């Protein structure tokens with residue numbers, strides 16, 4: 394049985410949460426006798442979502458359940474497709490006997506594109522096949538023993554991972570399976586893909602939601618007993634409640650440095666969350682603080698090896714273990730997997746990052762880019778998965794050529810995984826980077842148009858209105874100044890509903906016949922797409938594409954007033 398990389402938060406009994414544990418417990422117990430269920434656990438940052446789910450799943454794990462745990466992380470413009478799902482399955486695979494792994498993965502070679510534990514990567518995955526393959530593999534795990542799959546911090550999940558969960562939930566049959574996801578309330582702005590996903594899931598049978606509220610004074614008092622190891626005075630409980638409002642994490646931060654006989658928390662002005670979060674961090678030695686800054690810039694759990702390579706210019710290699718131990722002992726950092734470190738609470742990473750200016754972060758991003766490139770060079774199986782991070786690090790290090798190159802590589806990897814929403818985000822990023830890249834790397838106007846058209850097409854396919862509109866407008870503008878015909882840029886689906894009025898722009902409607910030579914390279918015209926060169930003439934004399942009309946494929950999708 395495996396716990397994946399479930400964060401090693403404080404263990405022991407929970408303060409309060411009696412009703413929540415009962416409800417969740419009933420659902421998990423029923424799932425062990427063929428009533429599959431999905432539970433969506435909501436709540437503000439630090440309220441105790443992960444702790445509650447970890448506490449309960451640990452109990453069920455010792456009772457014979459299999460627990461697969463995947464965590465979503467937030468880093469840069471685009472995420473790695475299927476990351477939490479791959480993490481959960483990969484950790485499961487690494488924790489079981491080889492014979493079990495072979496039996497469960499039999500006939501599922503397509504998954505090798507996601508799971509390093511499966512060895513050689515399958516080069517060709519037919520469209521849309523991953524979802525049923527993941528479903529089949531999950532079913533085989535479920536057939537062995539009742540299974541709980543936890544996806545923590547779903548607000549940061551990539552769209553393909555949401556699709557996997559939706560596929561599993563929509564396909565619930567008589568299975569001993571429970572899916573538990575935690576969702577932070579704050580990180581869900583308008584337009585976030587989770588809104589639509591939640592609306593869809595709420596309509597499906599077997600889905601329930603649990604909203605965690607803050608702990609009340611009695612429950613906070615219980616939490617204080619656990620932290621302090623003695624009963625807390627009423628005075629102290631009141632003082633803590635005033636500051637933390639019953640948010641378990643803030644309570645923990647406020648009291649863990651108190652003297653045993655303290656009757657209240659320090660009497661400075663009410664502490665902002667940021668100050669409370671940083672209080673413990675300030676107690677670290679200067680070098681350990683520096684190291685945690687380096688970790689924060691990395692944006693996700695980082696291995697000892699990578700962290701050592703990145704920090705090499707400022708932290709001597711031999712000091713690394715001691716410094717990390719110091720940060721772990723102070724409760725700032727925790728070990729989240731094999732030789733892998735991340736902050737004890739994700740909020741701390743965000744707050745620490747905000748203390749650095751973009752200029753201060755630049756050399757650290759550059760060092761990450763170098764370290765990750767070195768890993769990708771020696772571990773081809775990891776290279777595709779590292780491209781998105783490399784794009785972010787290079788961009789933030791001011792290396793726009795490399796950032797463009799890795800954005801496109803990451804988009805290609807997302808394409809291989811049929812993760813069109815992620816591919817669209819990466820292509821949109823690549824289009825923006827194109828402006829800042831050097832001529833040698835970004836190529837010709839033709840390359841620019843091809844990139845914009847790809848972004849427009851993939852954005853349309855993924856239903857991403859914003860990137861489709863922007864790429865379409867830009868591609869049309871560039872096509873207007875180019876000298877050949879191109880497939881028609883896409884109208885974003887839903888443009889009308891969002892009030893976007895996109896129309897052909899007359900000044901780009903030039904005649905193809907007036908243009909000089911045809912280009913040396915032609916883009917492949919996707920079958921079914923219509924050619925468009927901004928020309929209003931019936932047929933084009935200079936390029937190979939026929940039916941070159943302004944109206945072709947454009948007006949048919951023009952939103953009405």
Ligand SMILES: Nc1ncnc2c1ncn2[C@@H]1O[C@H](COP(=O)(O)OP(=O)(O)OP(=O)(O)O)[C@@H](O)[C@H]1O
Pocket residue numbers: 402403406407408409410436437438439440441442443444445546575576577616619641642645738739740
């Ligand atoms: N019921 C509880 N009793 C005691 N301690 C708790 C309880 N709930 C949470 N905590 C502690 O508070 C801290 C924050 O909890 P946790 O990490 O679970 O919050 P979260 O809701 O998952 O936050 P985020 O949205 O940032 O992931 C942890 O250190 C945890 O151990």
Ligand SMILES: [Mg+2]
Pocket residue numbers: 442443444545546575
């Ligand atoms: Mg959490």
